[in-house]
Amino acid sequence: MPKIVDAEARRQEVVQAVFRIIASDGLERASLREVADEAGLAVGSVRHYFASSDELLIFSFGTVIDRIAGRLEAALAVVEEEGPGSPGQHAAVLNLLGQFLPLDEELAVDACVWMAFRHAARIKPVLAPEAERSHRTVAAIVGRLILLLNPGQADHQQSLVTEAERLLATMDGLCMHALLQPEWMTAEVCSDVLTAHLRSLSGLAVP
Secondary structure, eight states, X not given: OOOOOOHHHHHHHHHHHHHHHHHHHOGGGOOHHHHHHHHTOOHHHHHHHOSSHHHHHHHHHHXXXXXXXXXXXXXXXXXXXXXXXXXXXXXXXXXXXXXTSOOSHHHHHHHHHHHHHXXXXXXXXXGHHHHHXXXXXXXXXXXXXXHHHOGXXXXXXXXXXXXXXXXXXXXHHHHHHHHHOTTTSXXXXXXXXXXXXXXXXXXXXXX
């Protein structure tokens, strides 16, 4: 009897191979042949699920966006449950923002892959729609976080956008530093930087 293959599971196996390649050698090496070798599959098997390298890269980019956004949404729900200005809320906020950072192996791979795709979208138009979705999705979650921490921002749309972009820029910078200088940019240092940034949000009390 022929072996039944779960198509979605096989796609995810291929995507994980893409992620491993990007994390170790960069996006440039993520060709269909290299990915097939990494996944232990024939090139024809990979083509059965992805007709081209572009299709594979778009799907992989979308996967990492959805993974990060899913973690952020789950973490935001915890922030919403905590009392405003409480130590529990502060810890929940730091946990949410930590989902951006390479603080463990899984987060490190996702951060590396996410950064690589976003940078590649600048010169690969085929990735631009997912890059736009990435920014809008994450910016929306960060905007909701800022409103939770400082409800007064709801009446000042431009200020809200500015604060969201300022926090996003901080997170991008921390993520890049933590990927490039992991011995220096430890979880403790990242936490200190984030706490200092949260204190700077207008009207926000941070323990």
